[in-house]
Amino acid sequence: MRLYLINPTNPLVSSVTAKESRWNRYRVWKPLSLMVLAGLTPPEWEVVIVDENLGAPDYPAMPRPDLVGITAFTSQAPRAYEVAAYFRSLGVPVVMGGIHATMCLEEVLAHVDSVVTREAEGIWPQVLADTRQGGLKRQYDGGFARISEFAPARHDLLPTGYAFGAIQTTRGCPLNCTFCSVTAFNGAQYRQRAIPDVVSEFQAIREKRILVVDDNLIGTRPEHIARAKDLFRALAHANLHKQWIAQATINFADDEELLTLAAKAGCRGVFIGFESPSPEGLRELGKKFNLLKGRDFRASVRRIQRHSILVVGSFIIGLDLDQPGIGQRIAEAASQYGVDTLNTLFLTPLPGTRLWDQMKSEDRIALTAFPEDWKYYTLTFPVARYKHLSVDRIIQEMIACNRRFYSLPRLLRRVWGGFWRRHHPLLSLVGNLSYRNNSRVDCMTYADFQRQWHDFSSPNRMQTQA
Ligand code: B12
Numbered sequence: 001m002r003l004y005l006i007n008p009t010n011p012l013v014s015s016v017t018a019k020e021s022r023w024n025r026y027r028v029w030k031p032l033s034l035m036v037l038a039g040l041t042p043p044e045w046e047v048v049i050v051d052e053n054l055g056a057p058d059y060p061a062m063p064r065p066d067l068v069g070i071t072a073f074t075s076q077a078p079r080a081y082e083v084a085a086y087f088r089s090l091g092v093p094v095v096m097g098g099i100h101a102t103m104c105l106e107e108v109l110a111h112v113d114s115v116v117t118r119e120a121e122g123i124w125p126q127v128l129a130d131t132r133q134g135g136l137k138r139q140y141d142g143g144f145a146r147i148s149e150f151a152p153a154r155h156d157l158l159p160t161g162y163a164f165g166a167i168q169t170t171r172g173c174p175l176n177c178t179f180c181s182v183t184a185f186n187g188a189q190y191r192q193r194a195i196p197d198v199v200s201e202f203q204a205i206r207e208k209r210i211l212v213v214d215d216n217l218i219g220t221r222p223e224h225i226a227r228a229k230d231l232f233r234a235l236a237h238a239n240l241h242k243q244w245i246a247q248a249t250i251n252f253a254d255d256e257e258l259l260t261l262a263a264k265a266g267c268r269g270v271f272i273g274f275e276s277p278s279p280e281g282l283r284e285l286g287k288k289f290n291l292l293k294g295r296d297f298r299a300s301v302r303r304i305q306r307h308s309i310l311v312v313g314s315f316i317i318g319l320d321l322d323q324p325g326i327g328q329r330i331a332e333a334a335s336q337y338g339v340d341t342l343n344t345l346f347l348t349p350l351p352g353t354r355l356w357d358q359m360k361s362e363d364r365i366a367l368t369a370f371p372e373d374w375k376y377y378t379l380t381f382p383v384a385r386y387k388h389l390s391v392d393r394i395i396q397e398m399i400a401c402n403r404r405f406y407s408l409p410r411l412l413r414r415v416w417g418g419f420w421r422r423h424h425p426l427l428s429l430v431g432n433l434s435y436r437n438n439s440r441v442d443c444m445t446y447a448d449f450q451r452q453w454h455d456f457s458s459p460n461r462m463q464t465q466a
């Protein structure tokens with residue numbers, strides 16, 4: 001039995017990044033979901049993982065599979081449906097799973113033979129058994145997996161050449177920010193894998209650098225932090241010589257022992273969502289966790305950096321309270337906090353989020369010709385109608401934000417500061433140049449997007465309910 005597991009590209013993202021940027025963002029990260037599915041697949045199946053971010057293969061030249069499994073974030077859905085249509089035209093059954101399939105079940109069912117909602121661990125062997133017996137069902141629900149019983153991902157199935165390997169150590173987030181899909185998709189309960197399993201999977205990863213994909217590696221409660229410390233101790237003890245980056249909330253900075261252990265375990269960078277420069281903005285986004293009284297973001301960032309851990313700060317433009325000038329304000333706030341690199345995104349209603357429900361009820365979702373328009377749901381296009389910012393204005397704000405933060409004098413000052421404080425100046429330089437370059441490529445993409453904007457708003461364009 002032959003199984004193809006496919007990560008579809010987003011042509012919009014990859015056509016820009018592959019052709020014009022040396023730092024193709026989506027080539028560096030491995031599709032962990034498919035490696036996990038492969039790990040859950042019994043040995044009688046021959047598994048091939050296809051990551052279209054490396055270039056779509058010549059499918060007709062490949063041997064005919066018995067089953068195709070496709071994963072997709074929302075922004076990948078249009079291409080996912082093209083791939084599904086091709087294999088279905090050959091009579092090969094196609095099953096789709098992942099976040100988009102879960103949040104837009106009806107739409108996805110119209111394009112594939114079978115859909116697996118939520119997490120696959122508990123149900124994938126059943127899907128494969130049903131396929132073998134010719135009884136594939138239209139719909140399966142995996143629910144929330146018992147994370148303590150994870151099978152290790154198949155890290156051997158993708159070619160080398162990615163900048164980062166990938167691993168997951170926890171799932172779920174209790175915070176449920178308005179714009180984020182994680183609580184709706186993975187649940188509010190923070191679930192942690194057994195530490196020895198994580199260490200041995202770390203060991204199995206060939207890449208020297210690893211992305212820990214957890215939405216919040218350290219969690220929010222004292223027992224989560226205690227577990228994170230145990231994990232870091234175990235990783236340091238195993239002496240793996242791996243460097244890794246992760247996502248965490250700002251409380252990462254609050255515990256010196258945690259930071260020391262993280263650095264010893266190989267942590268080199270952390271991605272932190274600051275989201276908005278103002279407390280009102282944080283309240284609007286439901287990110288109350290960042291509102292802790294007396295929090296000094298600059299001091300917190302410095303404490304992390306003192307352990308030679310770089311900080312990537314993430315912000316969002318397009319909140320209801322954001323007025324013209326917000327781009328500059330974000331750049332200033334990020335500089336003031338002292339983050340090493342800044343990643344600013346447009347507020348985007350993703351299906352299944354609280355923000356989606358709110359904007360939908362207020363008729364503020366602008367790009368609604370689905371599934372085609374999903375390709376713009378990358379958080380790098382303004383797909384909604386924002387309260388105080390027209391489409392041209394919000395794009396200007398984004399450009400102003402990046403121009404200011406990544407201006408050469410600021411960039412050099414940051415990198416020099418890092419050099420002085422000895423926290424990985426080379427990494428900081430590469431990160432800054434990469435973001436600076438990407439933001440220039442984005443300007444060209446915005447120009448195309450703006451040219452097409454009047455078509456987007458045309459009443460003749462098909463409106464499809466998600
Ligand atoms: C790592 C990550 C990335 C990596 C992706 C690497 C890769 N190629 O997979 C990078 C950094 C590239 C990335 C990019 C983006 N990401 Co991202 N990312 C994540 C993150 C943090 C973890 C995903 C992960 O690897 N999980 C571990 C695996 C094991 O879990 P999983 O993918 O959910 O897979 C399980 C199930 O879903 C299911 N499953 C999945 N696929 C399939 C397929 C089949 C056939 C079956 C049966 C089951 C199945 O089985 C798996 C095991 O249970 C998630 C947050 C999250 N918790 O999901 C956000 C998340 C997926 N990203 C998100 C977004 C918005 C993006 C971007 C669009 C925007 C951005 N700038 O971040 C871009 C995508 C651009 C594009 N290509 O179009 C959103 C997606 C929401 C949505 N509705 O699409 C999420 C949920 C975060 C959020 N805040 O809401 N991301």
Ligand code: SF4
Nearest residue numbers: 173175176177180215
């Ligand atoms: S943005 Fe981060 S903290 Fe907020 S719900 Fe998503 S994963 Fe949790």
